[in-house]
Amino acid sequence: MFIVTRRLRLPSISVGQFRNQPWAPPLHALFSTHIVSDKPILVRDFIHSALYHPLHGYFSQRPRSVGVLHSSVKFNQLEGRKAYMRYLDNIYKQNDISWFTPVELFKPWYAHAIAESIMRTANFSVPLKIYEIGGGSGTCAKGIMDYIMLNAPPKVYNSMTYTSVEISPSLAEVQRETVSEVRSHIPKFRVEWDVEKQPCWVIMLEVLDNLPHDLIYSENQVSPWMEVWIERQHGRETLSELYKPLQDPLITRCVEIMDMDEAKTTQSTAVPTLKGIWSKVYPKPRRCWLPTGCLKLLEVLHEVLPKMSLIASDFSYLPDVKVPGERAPLVSTKKDGSSSDYENYMDAKGDADIFFPTDFWLLERIDHYCSGWLKFQGDRTSKKGKKRRTITLDTSAFMEEFGLPTKTRTKDRYNPLLDDFKNTKFYLSVPTHNTK
Numbered sequence: 001m002f003i004v005t006r007r008l009r010l011p012s013i014s015v016g017q018f019r020n021q022p023w024a025p026p027l028h029a030l031f032s033t034h035i036v037s038d039k040p041i042l043v044r045d046f047i048h049s050a051l052y053h054p055l056h057g058y059f060s061q062r063p064r065s066v067g068v069l070h071s072s073v074k075f076n077q078l079e080g081r082k083a084y085m086r087y088l089d090n091i092y093k094q095n096d097i098s099w100f101t102p103v104e105l106f107k108p109w110y111a112h113a114i115a116e117s118i119m120r121t122a123n124f125s126v127p128l129k130i131y132e133i134g135g136g137s138g139t140c141a142k143g144i145m146d147y148i149m150l151n152a153p154p155k156v157y158n159s160m161t162y163t164s165v166e167i168s169p170s171l172a173e174v175q176r177e178t179v180s181e182v183r184s185h186i187p188k189f190r191v192e193w194d195v196e197k198q199p200c201w202v203i204m205l206e207v208l209d210n211l212p213h214d215l216i217y218s219e220n221q222v223s224p225w226m227e228v229w230i231e232r233q234h235g236r237e238t239l240s241e242l243y244k245p246l247q248d249p250l251i252t253r254c255v256e257i258m259d260m261d262e263a264k265t266t267q268s269t270a271v272p273t274l275k276g277i278w279s280k281v282y283p284k285p286r287r288c289w290l291p292t293g294c295l296k297l298l299e300v301l302h303e304v305l306p307k308m309s310l311i312a313s314d315f316s317y318l319p320d321v322k323v324p325g326e327r328a329p330l331v332s333t334k335k336d337g338s339s340s341d342y343e344n345y346m347d348a349k350g351d352a353d354i355f356f357p358t359d360f361w362l363l364e365r366i367d368h369y370c371s372g373w374l375k376f377q378g379d380r381t382s383k384k385g386k387k388r389r390t391i392t393l394d395t396s397a398f399m400e401e402f403g404l405p406t407k408t409r410t411k412d413r414y415n416p417l418l419d420d421f422k423n424t425k426f427y428l429s430v431p432t433h434n435t436k
Helices: 043-052 081-095 109-121 139-151 154-159 169-179 183-188 249-265 270-281 292-304 360-370 395-402
Strands: 129-133 161-165 200-205 214-218 226-232 239-245 286-290 308-315 330-335 338-341 352-355 388-394 424-431
Touching: 043 214, 043 226, 043 292, 043 352, 109 139, 109 308, 109 395, 129 139, 139 154, 139 161, 139 169, 139 183, 161 169, 161 183, 214 249, 249 286, 249 292, 249 360, 292 308, 292 360, 360 388, 360 424, 388 395, 395 424
Parallel strands: 129 161, 129 200, 200 308
Antiparallel strands: 214 226, 214 286, 226 239, 308 424, 330 338, 330 352, 388 424
16 A cells, blocks of 8 residues: 655754755745746746745744644554545644644654664764754654663763754754753754764655656657756746756756766767667657756765765655656645646646655665765766665565564554555665765
């Protein structure tokens, strides 16, 4: 079964080097009718505005979109899947919110599994530092700190710091309230950006799927890729795409990262010739979505936290996507209590969530590139030896390895955390001795 639940989104990062986000559009380039003015904008700027514009953005208009459960779900008291779904339906109605995050639904066990994965590889000879990007209600922070307090050596807990990278003042206050339920957590928790280039952990739960993406287009199988811009048709409110040669640095870097293996394997002239003939007989336009927001985020993280270890969790697949293109987003809106999906991403004008599947193979390549190991073809400056050790696990495999799956099992042995999140994965990345 595939689950598509909506979760807390990170509007943008606003601390240190995150403050001037490269993917954020200039203020005059916003909104069509609100989002798009008379000048064309890149697709990533359109998406950023449609989701996060302070007045018209999707998340800005939904201040109560994230739910907080007052107590943990007692899975062992539920008969099975039907009982669990009825329970979910009731708590959604009672709380009148858009979604509960997985870390909220499965608290404290979800956060405990993440804490256990950290403890198994952390270097306890230095103080434990954790950064969480988009801390939501603070449930993950509290769960991790609880687990470390109970299971790690006292010196580890006593010297640790946990930083939430959060731009929403209201959410920051909720996080402080959640964490302060345990008095000893209070001096260890902060909502600010205090960069020290020491070993640390960065946690990103359901962050990547709402980061801005770009779109590239090709007329057929062999035509060069073009970057997609959005413009408003003269004298009308209708939006249309505009195609330009690749020139944006962020898009260009992302394309080069994706195409490196292809550049190595297409040395024979026979393959391009056959492709050219086939494209003339059966021309097929290509559309490809690029995680440029993810690329920029990892570039900044690797620059300011070169010794970081990373844990990211997100959707690896989204069912029933109507928007065309490789790695295309689901564009979902809710009207009169019922949900519907758009076929055209440009129809989202602040009334729809836009979220993407994560290509974990590409995420790993981007991570290696940003670490300084994976260089472009012809670049002889890179040192040999990977600078990151990485692994991608299905959520069920991650929880079975680091968590306590029996705690989220119903009476008939149905386990929603293991059975219902087949389209989600965890990505773990830690530095090697090749790090500077």
